[in-house]
Amino acid sequence: MRERFRINNRIRAREVRLIDENGTQVGIVSVREAIMMAEERGFDLVEVAPNAVPPVCRLLDYGKFRYEQSKKEREARKNQKQSELKQIRLMPKTDDHDLATKANQAKKFLLAGDKVKFNVRFRGREMAHPEIGRKMLEAVAEQLRDIAVVEQKPLMEGRVLSLLVAPNAKVLKAAQQAQKAKIAQSKAHTKTDELGQSEAPVEVEVDDELLEGEDLDDGDLDDEGFDDDEFDEEDFDDDDLDDDDLDEDDEDEEEEDRRS
Known part of the structure; x- marks a missing residue:
């Protein structure tokens, strides 16, 4: 109240x-x-x-209304692309080929919606020629002008000359849409997995009558199936174990005893 x-x-x-x-x-x-x-x-x-x-x-x-509003705000923040700051290190002696490789690496970051900061570090006598680093950063910005905008022009901070670029509005919007599509796809997979796990196991009904003793009658296991005729005494005739063989073995053992 x-x-x-x-x-x-x-x-x-x-x-x-x-x-x-x-x-x-x-x-x-x-x-x-x-x-x-x-x-x-x-x-x-x-x-x-x-x-x-x-x-x-x-x-x-009002309590339920505020809860739903906060839930919508959380979903909106989750769907938004949270841009990160990626840093790329350069040296005044970096050649043109390596500079192009660094620019291509920065393109991947920008297309993903992230900002990129180029840092040119000077050492020793290199501090006497900061224009070299400035030309390098201007060349990089020129290569990225189709997808990026310069947020901070080359600025000297101690021994580091920095340039900050960010994706333009078109690239940023495309990155956010790709992020939303990825989240939607992830939710769809999660929902599919949940539906698959929620399926009830198939129950097999077994009739109790099949488990009663009447169906396993003693007649099914008749003694005739194991007739004594199958194990005839002729199969185990005493002739197979001749006494002569046993007598020879006994004589051999007596001979060995005498020798010992």
Whole structure:
């Protein structure tokens, strides 16, 4: 009630155009009547268009409204491309081929929506010729002028000469759209994975009658299947183990005992 009263007290007009909780226009009513209606229905009376004549108010749950607004703001910030600052180091002795390679590297950063800072570091006697580094940075800016704008012209900071470039509006918009498409694709994959995991396992119904003893009758395993005739005594005839072989073995053992 205290939060609702605080919101209601913001309304300074005597009459307001009221919209109920379902989005239906009630019409122009006095502020007192609107407050009483909000309290009876358990909603807050919130002024949504203070500059209108008369001001427009709605009946809604203010806590839920603020939560949804903050959620939308978080989603908007998430979809925006957060630009980063990439730094590329150069030397006064960097040749033209390496300079072109550095420029191509900077193009990748710019197309991704990031800013690029070129740093030319001078050492020793190189400080006597800062114009060399300035010409290098101007040449780089010329190579990138189609996709970048110069945010900071070559500036000497101690022994470092710096140039800051940023993607132009067209490139930045394209990078943001690519980021949104990537996020949407990631959400689609996540949703697909969730749907795949949420599928209920297939249950196989087993009839209880199949597990009863009646279906496994003793007749299925008849003793006739293992007839004694299959293991005839003739297969294990004593002739296969002749006594002569055993006698010869015994004689050999006695001969060895005598020798020992």
